Amino acid sequence: MRRPHTALALVLMLAAPLPAMAQQPGTPTPPTITVTGTGEASARPDQALATFTVLRTAETARAALDDANKAMREVSDGMRNLGAEDRDLQTSGFSINPQYRYDNTEGSQQPPTIVGYEVRNTLTVRVRDLARLGEILDQAVTLGVNQGGEIRFELAEPGAVEEAALKDAVADAMATARLIAEAAGVTLGAVREIRENVGMAPPPMPFAAMEMRTADAKSVPVEAGENSYNASVRMVFAIAD
Incomplete structure (x- = not known):
């Protein structure tokens, strides 16, 4: 009993006008500004x-x-x-x-x-x-x-540090986009696309150390330092005018 409805829905989809699903050939591509932002956040490992x-x-x-x-x-x-x-x-x-x-x-x-x-x-x-x-x-x-x-x-729970690095990267990208728009004399429009990447960076050499002393002087000296997390975002903005 459901097959006629399925067939009717397929016919209606095929009958839909193509301009609603795709841009007409020859239509100029809307101008955009594409920027990349980077961010970093650090925390002591646990x-x-x-x-x-x-x-x-x-x-x-x-x-x-x-x-x-x-x-x-x-x-x-x-x-x-x-x-x-x-x-x-x-x-x-x-x-x-x-x-x-x-x-x-x-x-x-x-x-x-x-x-x-x-x-x-x-x-x-x-x-x-x-x-x-x-x-x-x-x-x-x-x-x-x-x-x-x-x-x-x-870090047992790195989520908060990764989020901080990502927010820093987005802020950096948006600041760069505003600067480009101002220099070009155009108005920055809405965000059209965002792509992100977050990962832990290797510790710098030398790195800021957190010393861990124990009562036993024979223990191996250990320096934990900090873990840094880097994030990058690629953002595409429309040009309003």
């Missing part, structure tokens, strides 16, 4: 991601794996003892690679010989209490970590 790797070598893959497994269990348990929850611990890398020896003499080349195996197990830890980050780094080495140590500072 958490960090630290990456720790246990590297072990042995004559056999089994022996290297057993050593790496034992060490990583100690590291994981140690992180939990320092306050990390299960959701804060994630295996982010694992590899087993043979180690070769190349015996080359003058005029001849011998095939490589496997002399051992290397196992890498990488753990990424989310540190929610930055005051303990130095202690965690120090303890990780004590527990057997011998590679890695990459740290990335983050």
